[in-house]
Amino acid sequence: MTDPVPNLGNDAVATLFDAIDFAVENAEATESGFVPFVLAVLPDGEKVATRYVDSEENFTVEGSVALARQDLAAADPVPRHVALAWDGFLTLDEDRTEAVFVDAYEQGRPAGVRFAQRYLRGDNGLEMIGNPLLLHHRPEPMLPLPAGPGPADSRAEAIARIQALADRQKRR
Secondary structure, X not given: OOOOEOOEOHHHHHHHHHHHHHHHHHHHHOOOOOOOEXXXXXXXXXXXXXXXXXXXXXXXXXXXXXXXXXXXXXXXXXXXXXXXXXXXXXXXXXXXXXXXXXXXXXXXXXXXXXXXXXXXXXXXXXXXEEEEEEEEEEOOXXXXXXXXXXXXXXXHHHHHHHXXXXXXXXXX
């Protein structure tokens, strides 16, 4: 059986779509974009939401997303899976629209994914343009690898080898 979203199991996919829904709600609540946030599911199953602001005086989305990535790379305890969301613009076929973006990653997987949900602002709120789009697989993990050799390391290595083999097969 294959996962419904590449590189993510069902629980991580649920977190991804929760993040997309919450990001759309945040985008609707403000005209100028929202403060980037991370939804994380900790090892004990607790769900945590954290917002990231790079500077109180000179806030930038890019800096806040970078700060979130830096925090995730050093996470302790390491979450089971995470979704990082921000607001921005997406250009497809020379058509530029506002969109929420979500990068999702599951611990032990070789890579994560990036999704976008495009929208238009109207008098009655936001109008979604189509369904969330899988933009690409993120090449790097967003979380630290588990410490020391052990089952999690060998599982991650095995998944990476299987993914590399599958990628090679697709290119043939």
